[in-house]
Amino acid sequence: MIYVTRKVHFNASHRLHNPKKSDEWNRTTFGKCNNPNWHGHNYTLEVTVAGNPNPETGYVIDLSDLKSIIEEKILDQCDHKNLNLEVPFLQGVIPSTENLCEVFFNELEEAVNKAAYGDSSLYSVKLYETERNFAEYCPFRK
Amino acid sequence: MIYVTRKVHFNASHRLHNPKKSDEWNRTTFGKCNNPNWHGHNYTLEVTVAGNPNPETGYVIDLSDLKSIIEEKILDQCDHKNLNLEVPFLQGVIPSTENLCEVFFNELEEAVNKAAYGDSSLYSVKLYETERNFAEYCPFRK
Amino acid sequence: MIYVTRKVHFNASHRLHNPKKSDEWNRTTFGKCNNPNWHGHNYTLEVTVAGNPNPETGYVIDLSDLKSIIEEKILDQCDHKNLNLEVPFLQGVIPSTENLCEVFFNELEEAVNKAAYGDSSLYSVKLYETERNFAEYCPFRK
Amino acid sequence: MIYVTRKVHFNASHRLHNPKKSDEWNRTTFGKCNNPNWHGHNYTLEVTVAGNPNPETGYVIDLSDLKSIIEEKILDQCDHKNLNLEVPFLQGVIPSTENLCEVFFNELEEAVNKAAYGDSSLYSVKLYETERNFAEYCPFRK
Amino acid sequence: MIYVTRKVHFNASHRLHNPKKSDEWNRTTFGKCNNPNWHGHNYTLEVTVAGNPNPETGYVIDLSDLKSIIEEKILDQCDHKNLNLEVPFLQGVIPSTENLCEVFFNELEEAVNKAAYGDSSLYSVKLYETERNFAEYCPFRK
Amino acid sequence: MIYVTRKVHFNASHRLHNPKKSDEWNRTTFGKCNNPNWHGHNYTLEVTVAGNPNPETGYVIDLSDLKSIIEEKILDQCDHKNLNLEVPFLQGVIPSTENLCEVFFNELEEAVNKAAYGDSSLYSVKLYETERNFAEYCPFRK
Numbered sequence: 001m002i003y004v005t006r007k008v009h010f011n012a013s014h015r016l017h018n019p020k021k022s023d024e025w026n027r028t029t030f031g032k033c034n035n036p037n038w039h040g041h042n043y044t045l046e047v048t049v050a051g052n053p054n055p056e057t058g059y060v061i062d063l064s065d066l067k068s069i070i071e072e073k074i075l076d077q078c079d080h081k082n083l084n085l086e087v088p089f090l091q092g093v094i095p096s097t098e099n100l101c102e103v104f105f106n107e108l109e110e111a112v113n114k115a116a117y118g119d120s121s122l123y124s125v126k127l128y129e130t131e132r133n134f135a136e137y138c139p140f141r142k
Numbered sequence: 143m144i145y146v147t148r149k150v151h152f153n154a155s156h157r158l159h160n161p162k163k164s165d166e167w168n169r170t171t172f173g174k175c176n177n178p179n180w181h182g183h184n185y186t187l188e189v190t191v192a193g194n195p196n197p198e199t200g201y202v203i204d205l206s207d208l209k210s211i212i213e214e215k216i217l218d219q220c221d222h223k224n225l226n227l228e229v230p231f232l233q234g235v236i237p238s239t240e241n242l243c244e245v246f247f248n249e250l251e252e253a254v255n256k257a258a259y260g261d262s263s264l265y266s267v268k269l270y271e272t273e274r275n276f277a278e279y280c281p282f283r284k
Numbered sequence: 285m286i287y288v289t290r291k292v293h294f295n296a297s298h299r300l301h302n303p304k305k306s307d308e309w310n311r312t313t314f315g316k317c318n319n320p321n322w323h324g325h326n327y328t329l330e331v332t333v334a335g336n337p338n339p340e341t342g343y344v345i346d347l348s349d350l351k352s353i354i355e356e357k358i359l360d361q362c363d364h365k366n367l368n369l370e371v372p373f374l375q376g377v378i379p380s381t382e383n384l385c386e387v388f389f390n391e392l393e394e395a396v397n398k399a400a401y402g403d404s405s406l407y408s409v410k411l412y413e414t415e416r417n418f419a420e421y422c423p424f425r426k
Numbered sequence: 427m428i429y430v431t432r433k434v435h436f437n438a439s440h441r442l443h444n445p446k447k448s449d450e451w452n453r454t455t456f457g458k459c460n461n462p463n464w465h466g467h468n469y470t471l472e473v474t475v476a477g478n479p480n481p482e483t484g485y486v487i488d489l490s491d492l493k494s495i496i497e498e499k500i501l502d503q504c505d506h507k508n509l510n511l512e513v514p515f516l517q518g519v520i521p522s523t524e525n526l527c528e529v530f531f532n533e534l535e536e537a538v539n540k541a542a543y544g545d546s547s548l549y550s551v552k553l554y555e556t557e558r559n560f561a562e563y564c565p566f567r568k
Numbered sequence: 569m570i571y572v573t574r575k576v577h578f579n580a581s582h583r584l585h586n587p588k589k590s591d592e593w594n595r596t597t598f599g600k601c602n603n604p605n606w607h608g609h610n611y612t613l614e615v616t617v618a619g620n621p622n623p624e625t626g627y628v629i630d631l632s633d634l635k636s637i638i639e640e641k642i643l644d645q646c647d648h649k650n651l652n653l654e655v656p657f658l659q660g661v662i663p664s665t666e667n668l669c670e671v672f673f674n675e676l677e678e679a680v681n682k683a684a685y686g687d688s689s690l691y692s693v694k695l696y697e698t699e700r701n702f703a704e705y706c707p708f709r710k
Numbered sequence: 711m712i713y714v715t716r717k718v719h720f721n722a723s724h725r726l727h728n729p730k731k732s733d734e735w736n737r738t739t740f741g742k743c744n745n746p747n748w749h750g751h752n753y754t755l756e757v758t759v760a761g762n763p764n765p766e767t768g769y770v771i772d773l774s775d776l777k778s779i780i781e782e783k784i785l786d787q788c789d790h791k792n793l794n795l796e797v798p799f800l801q802g803v804i805p806s807t808e809n810l811c812e813v814f815f816n817e818l819e820e821a822v823n824k825a826a827y828g829d830s831s832l833y834s835v836k837l838y839e840t841e842r843n844f845a846e847y848c849p850f851r852k
Contacts, residue, residue: 005559007559018341037227039154057442057455079181086179096342098343130153131184136286138285144811144845144846146808146846149842149843160624171625273575275631283851300483302483315490322792386479416434439607465579466609468610584767664763
């Protein structure tokens with residue numbers, strides 16, 4: 001089994017806020033991440049596809065294709081955007097690093113699996129909110 | 143001459159916008175950086191002090207003191223904040239990387255020069271907006 | 285399953301030495317890492333918690349809580365310390381990167397599992413002795 | 427289970443080209459990576475060994491031994507070389523990152539397993555072609 | 569004075585070879601960098617412009633413009649190319665890191681100075697051949 | 711003028727302590743860096759040579775020569791050593807980052823200037839104690 005990864009970057013603003021809870025609960029729970037005037041990050045996103053390489057190309061997936069899919073599905077929606085207000089597939093989602101990983105995985109899965117060779121498929125999505133804080137959604141690893 | 147540097151990080155939201163100009167001018171000039179819903183960055187800030195070390199300590203400046211000054215003067219004002227709306231010393235400033243460097247230098251200079259040994263003094267402020275885009279304000283280098 | 289990670293740094297001195305063996309065995313086995321006058325490292329530690337996020341917060345674990353636990357359990361004991369002489373939970377342990385990972389995992393597990401949401405739990409501890417040499421203790425991965 | 431890793435670097439030239447296919451197929455499939463005048467990379471290679479540490483040393487494998495094995499088996503063959511023309515064990519292999527990982531794993535396995543403690547063994551080979559594109563061969567992970 | 573920098577990456581093959589000298593001189597002088605089958609690198613290029621920011625934009629130079637100039641003048645010529653054989657402005661140049669910096673500076677200067685605000689101008693070109701070996705051409709610094 | 715740099719790494723233990731002062735003064739002044747049981751670092755050292763390249767090679771200095779000089783003059787003395795106790799040229803020096811830079815510069819200067827082409831010469835020594843704290847000794851820059 002081979003795991004092939006493409007890493008990309010984007011910048012966005014966000015705040016952590018649960019609209020079903022009081023402002024005080026949100027302030028206490030999320031601290032400075034709840035700032036109503038927003039803060040932001042340079043996000044680093046790693047998308048990993050697992051499978052066997054095509055013997056004609058040596059590719060599990062053409063990384064140019066993977067790059068294009070990530071651009072269309074994620075970067076065009078999120079780069080230089082407000083993640084709470086402007087991204088259709090994030091409506092109703094608290095934009096924690098954990099939740100972003102899972103939602104990005106679901107956005108990418110169909111197109112990635114179609115572009116990957118044979119029965120290779122999307123394996124994990126890893127997102128760095130900062131160099132020190134990051135999350136990975138990897139539903140198939142035990 | 144010895145140059146000693148402390149590197150720190152902070153996260154903030156901002157937009158590039160000149161309120162004296164039309165919305166169209168701003169959109170054309172700043173592109174996606176003008177997004178009215180804000181975007182954001184993980185900023186990396188490097189503050190450099192130049193001078194001769196104190197023979198009793200080997201320090202041009204105690205980097206714990208420099209760290210405390212940067213925290214008080216810059217990080218407490220800017221971290222997890224909206225640079226356009228919430229930072230008193232940035233009112234009226236277009237928060238480009240270039241302008242942030244110069245304003246941060248001016249905010250830091252008095253306290254840094256007081257804490258540095260002998261006639262050592264603040265030499266430069268370098269700010270990374272992303273890993274690929276950065277600016278430095280260094281008024282004394284030829 | 286989501287994996288969320290906090291990365292931290294600390295500096296320490298150590299030497300590799302097995303007191304049950306002769307000095308010559310130690311010199312031959314550990315080479316310059318056996319220097320009786322110690323050497324040291326800037327260690328980078330990554331602590332990963334695995335589970336499902338709390339739907340109210342989007343957090344598998346609040347990374348501020350994880351940071352506090354790592355500070356109390358590991359950094360306050362090890363930062364700027366001699367790992368052979370000064371850390372109670374390392375008494376009798378040869379401080380190889382492998383052994384440090386396993387001991388740190390055991391020190392962290394109870395508090396991390398208590399702070400994590402639901403049945404989320406400590407998943408792995410990864411320690412970089414240098415940028416080029418690192419180890420991970422991950423008892424549950426197959 | 428502990429995973430211990432050694433990271434190394436090498437520089438090489440290569441091109442992606444399948445000699446069983448037409449020049450046009452190769453140009454269309456591999457784009458600029460098919461340049462007949464070659465291009466090149468600073469490759470970063472991470473070799474991971476998994477197992478239990480030797481209680482006498484705290485080592486799963488002595489990283490000096492692992493370093494020597496990687497130098498003999500991989501770096502002496504590939505560093506500052508043309509991967510298509512000059513590496514015996516790559517004859518007939520399209521040097522995609524995926525294929526390089528798998529071939530390197532097979533080159534390393536016997537010597538690594540012999541040098542590792544007890545039943546510890548080679549676990550994965552990860553190769554960065556660039557900072558943004560990388561692959562891992564890890565045949566035992568589920 | 570403010571210094572603003574854009575960092576980019578490209579991959580290329582090359583060899584160090586002085587055609588006016590014998591093969592033996594070249595082998596002795598350049599060692600494995602003289603390999604007639606080429607080797608290659610992931611080059612990192614930093615281009616710095618110095619001056620005062622435009623008060624209407626806060627920009628010394630619009631980094632999108634700088635990015636476009638670097639792409640046209642350097643990346644389109646050098647990325648995935650053989651620096652000895654395929655780059656017109658490198659004909660007759662030994663492609664050492666030092667020489668590449670100086671030639672790149674000369675290729676960039678006119679377009680950069682035209683795009684920069686007021687009398688801001690190209691200040692330096694820094695090129696990393698590897699993470700450990702790099703050169704900077706900076707003709708105006710004392 | 712071209713500046714060419716070689717970056718290297720070494721690991722060492724040290725403590726900040728001025729033997730002419732009381733233990734209390736040392737504890738107050740240097741805090742945890744004064745720990746009598748030592749702490750340590752992965753130091754990163756960058757050595758820069760400035761001048762004009764040799765037209766026959768394109769080199770300001772052969773970086774293999776520079777590497778050998780740094781190994782002989784600095785790494786063989788300091789790597790895996792105690793900087794306070796074991797390095798002859800550091801006797802009587804408080805091993806602050808600032809002082810180490812200056813002493814390393816003086817240790818390197820004669821051999822570097824002899825190996826560099828023409829009137830090229832050692833320009834600066836930059837030392838990272840951690841990723842966030844570093845110093846540079848550069849006696850000729852204005």
